[in-house]
Amino acid sequence: MQPKQGRLVANIAGERRPWGPLQILPLGLLLATADVGVAGVSPNSCPALPTALRINAAHVEAAGFEPGPLIVTLGQNECELAAKALRAWIINRHRQLVYSTPEGAGGFENEGQSLRLYDVRTGTQKEILNEYYAIDAVHEVTTKLGRSALIVDMKDGGLGASHVAVVDPRKGEVFVANKAKVVRGDGQRLVLGFYRDPDWELLANGSKVIPYRTKTYHLEELLKSKPITRRTQPQ
Amino acid sequence: MSNWKGIVGQSFSVDAFRQYVDTISFDTWRPQFVVLHNTGAPKLADWHRVAGSVRMRNLESFYRDTQQWSAGPHLFVADDVIWVFTPLNVSGVHSPSWNSISWGVEMVGDYATEDFGPAVKGNAINALAILHAALGLDPNKLKLHKEDLKTTHDCPGKNVVKSDIIAGILTAMVSLHPGDHQPGAAASGTAA
Numbered sequence: 001m002q003p004k005q006g007r008l009v010a011n012i013a014g015e016r017r018p019w020g021p022l023q024i025l026p027l028g029l030l031l032a033t034a035d036v037g038v039a040g041v042s043p044n045s046c047p048a049l050p051t052a053l054r055i056n057a058a059h060v061e062a063a064g065f066e067p068g069p070l071i072v073t074l075g076q077n078e079c080e081l082a083a084k085a086l087r088a089w090i091i092n093r094h095r096q097l098v099y100s101t102p103e104g105a106g107g108f109e110n111e112g113q114s115l116r117l118y119d120v121r122t123g124t125q126k127e128i129l130n131e132y133y134a135i136d137a138v139h140e141v142t143t144k145l146g147r148s149a150l151i152v153d154m155k156d157g158g159l160g161a162s163h164v165a166v167v168d169p170r171k172g173e174v175f176v177a178n179k180a181k182v183v184r185g186d187g188q189r190l191v192l193g194f195y196r197d198p199d200w201e202l203l204a205n206g207s208k209v210i211p212y213r214t215k216t217y218h219l220e221e222l223l224k225s226k227p228i229t230r231r232t233q234p235q
Numbered sequence: 236m237s238n239w240k241g242i243v244g245q246s247f248s249v250d251a252f253r254q255y256v257d258t259i260s261f262d263t264w265r266p267q268f269v270v271l272h273n274t275g276a277p278k279l280a281d282w283h284r285v286a287g288s289v290r291m292r293n294l295e296s297f298y299r300d301t302q303q304w305s306a307g308p309h310l311f312v313a314d315d316v317i318w319v320f321t322p323l324n325v326s327g328v329h330s331p332s333w334n335s336i337s338w339g340v341e342m343v344g345d346y347a348t349e350d351f352g353p354a355v356k357g358n359a360i361n362a363l364a365i366l367h368a369a370l371g372l373d374p375n376k377l378k379l380h381k382e383d384l385k386t387t388h389d390c391p392g393k394n395v396v397k398s399d400i401i402a403g404i405l406t407a408m409v410s411l412h413p414g415d416h417q418p419g420a421a422a423s424g425t426a427a
Contacts, residue, residue, distance in 0.1 A: 158328050
């Protein structure tokens with residue numbers, strides 16, 4: 001995961017994942033570098049209790065691997081929601097936003113990141129994932145019973161493996177699969193492909209590799225799990 | 236589950252490290268170049284709060300049990316000694332694109348925020364010189380972890396300057412092996 005220079009506004013649903021188009025809600029991935037916005041003028045901090053009920057836009061003024069301020073537009077007003085963020089995704093019909101920060105649970109060379117959830121209706125935010133890995137992307141899905149789940153793609157910078165977490169926005173991280181990538185998913189099932197260790201270097205160098213096994217998970221069942229808490233490692 | 240390759244878990248002074256490397260046979264695996272890292276966490280300022288041998292065990296537990304990797308980096312270079320982690324004659328895990336073809340050398344510290352002082356820098360340069368000399372590797376082919384496009388973070392931090400490290404290795408190789416040809420120099424000259 002290497003943030004690119006320049007302003008990137010990408011729709012997650014339009015990325016490489018073969019998610020069913022009717023199952024995934026449109027998300028905006030908004031990433032920008034320091035040249036975006038008014039040079040030298042920082043927006044005010046966001047109000048404790050916003051009067052606007054919609055997050056219209058968000059961007060992170062990050063450069064390369066360095067975190068930067070997260071600027072959101074609440075109604076018509078821009079404000080700074082966090083001083084150190086890496087990426088942001090608007091979810092839940094523009095009522096919530098999740099963003100990644102560099103403060104995770106340690107990990108290889110301290111690469112671990114966390115994910116925080118902001119709710120414009122209450123003006124509050126909370127940590128919903130704290131991991132050993134860097135966060136690549138967040139996908140929002142709605143289950144058949146109408147519950148929201150976040151599928152989080154993560155990566156490590158040693159083996160180069162991908163890892164997949166499932167987050168219940170109300171409870172936090174409830175599931176994680178190591179050395180796996182999403183094969184496909186919808187509001188009911190999540191299909192993961194698992195790879196052997198040597199496969200990751202082949203994938204990193206552009207080879208096409210087929211997972212040695214796939215496994216299907218039921219999202220409603222995963223959402224019933226207890227939240228995962230990580231101890232900071234290594235010591 | 237990966238098959239864990241084991242660790243050496245021993246520390247060496249520069250001279251002892253040179254003698255140790257001389258004893259290793261590279262019949263089954265040899266790297267093509269070295270990738271240089273920094274630990275990020277622990278920082279150098281925190282490193283000595285825990286005994287080095289305990290650090291090695293904690294790192295082994297993290298890579299083997301938590302990450303479920305088959306190995307870790309090869310060296311951890313501190314301000315006092317050089318720790319050998321993954322055996323130098325097997326491939327390690329440290330940089331996504333180059334694990335099968337490179338040695339991974341960790342410098343203890345976070346050199347985005349900490350001063351890259353002479354103790355760690357000196358030990359790192361000497362360790363790197365010994366590694367390059369052992370297998371006849373070209374120091375100019377040294378890579379920083381952050382040059383791997385598949386990594387996730389800025390490693391080593393900005394206070395580590397690659398050209399300074401390479402220059403230091405070249406100088407150290409000359410002093411470690413006086414009388415040998417100048418390492419990294421292209422073959423040149425005319426026949427008499």
